[in-house]
Ligand SMILES: Nc1ncnc2c1ncn2[C@@H]1O[C@H](COP(=O)(O)OP(=O)(O)O)[C@@H](O)[C@H]1O
């Protein structure tokens with residue numbers, strides 16, 4: 001019971017510290033809004049609607065159920081692509097990390113995947129799949145896979161051999177060493193790559209939707225452009241950003257904080273018991 | 274009764290021979306100190322004996338039931354608490370969570386770790402405490418053989434002495450046999466029953482000496498005089514303090 005209370009208290013404390021530290025982020029956000037407002041006053045509503053007008057547009061868009069479905073379409077596509085890319089990329093990365101030969105084979109492929117701009121993949125995927133769900137998800141996967149792959153492969157390669165030997169001395173077989181040591185290390189290593197991959201997934205999903213007019217937020221953006229409705233276009237951009245932030249801070253960061261409790265303990269203001 | 278028998282052990286890294294024809298026997302309940310200059314292959318030998326490395330040549334015959342091991346660095350999992358680290362060998366052995374908790378606590382008590390320290394992560398512990406955790410981890414399975422690979426080299430003198438006393442006490446209590454690698458002759462003369470000196474090039478054991486007295490009952494004066502005798506009168510120990518930096522990893 002006391003254990004549960006303490007665990008709860010610790011997590012509440014973590015959330016509290018997070019909110020406190022987000023003051024700095026908020027002030028940066030307000031500075032950005034001020035610059036935006038200045039730009040608006042310099043160039044007028046047609047070129048750059050004011051932040052206030054844009055947030056009105058967001059609220060207006062948010063008032064309609066259909067628009068929620070549109071946003072959900074994009075989030076769904078980005079998340080589906082992200083999940084598939086993470087699983088495939090991490091699995092392949094772990095294998096490559098253990099096998100030097102596989103890694104040598106994979107290196108040029110990774111360079112290729114990272115080097116070709118997403119826009120090229122979008123055009124190819126449009127030819128292959130037409131303006132469908134599959135086309136957007138495929139593009140997202142292609143853009144996000146190399147990030148997860150490299151993160152996982154580097155994680156395996158930089159694992160602590162000393163810990164491996166220690167486990168071996170206590171009779172751990174290869175599977176136990178992998179599941180209790182390597183996987184844990186890879187997780188920590190691959191995490192920043194996953195955050196990056198998630199952002200890429202959203203960007204590429206919206207981009208593909210705009211180009212292929214495939215519905216979703218990108219579809220809304222394309223429509224706003226053809227109507228020359230700048231404040232609606234900005235509103236869609238804002239909605240995509242809000243969705244990304246919601247997924248990152250609602251899903252990924254809490255998981256990370258949970259697995260990386262010990263890093264917090266290393267800080268001077270960390271959990272002291 | 275023999276606990277560990279090494280015969281004709283040879284090993285090479287990338288074609289460079291570092292061990293050749295090493296024979297060593299450890300009896301049950303006996304602590305052997307293995308000394309030799311840095312880079313002569315002591316760690317390699319212990320890793321082979323503990324089953325971490327496959328020897329290129331020779332045979333390892335282990336007649337004991339279970340072994341534990343303490344390395345030069347603590348080698349703790351940074352993401353796990355002290356308790357989870359101590360319990361790690363139990364987890365490998367497939368023992369349930371509840372039993373692990375209790376046995377980890379018992380092992381922690383044997384090395385005078387506070388229960389309040391058990392929920393801390395390694396980063397929150399001092400160097401000495403981390404090595405205590407590593408010793409507790411080595412003892413948690415109640416081994417009848419323990420390998421020590423220069424476990425206290427990184428600690429300061431006062432702490433090193435306390436850790437040596439801890440090992441002497443634990444060995445006296447549990448009666449485990451041990452292969453204790455060190456390049457500190459004073460440490461060897463305090464802890465061990467017998468000293469084996471390794472050839473500076475790793476070509477076998479140059480010789481062995483039984484240390485008079487019983488570990489834990491030798492006075493500081495006895496230890497000091499014994500080491501002084503070894504260094505001044507005994508040719509076997511001539512190369513123990515040599516350092517060839519080219520051979521260091
Ligand atoms: N993994 C390795 N790869 C190549 N050479 C190594 C490796 N480990 C140790 N050596 C070399 O083997 C020799 C013996 O090393 P080691 O067993 O660590 O000696 P000691 O523990 O006595 O200081 C040294 O010359 C060292 O450089």
Ligand SMILES: [Mg+2]
Pocket residue numbers: 315316317422423
């Ligand atoms: Mg060594």
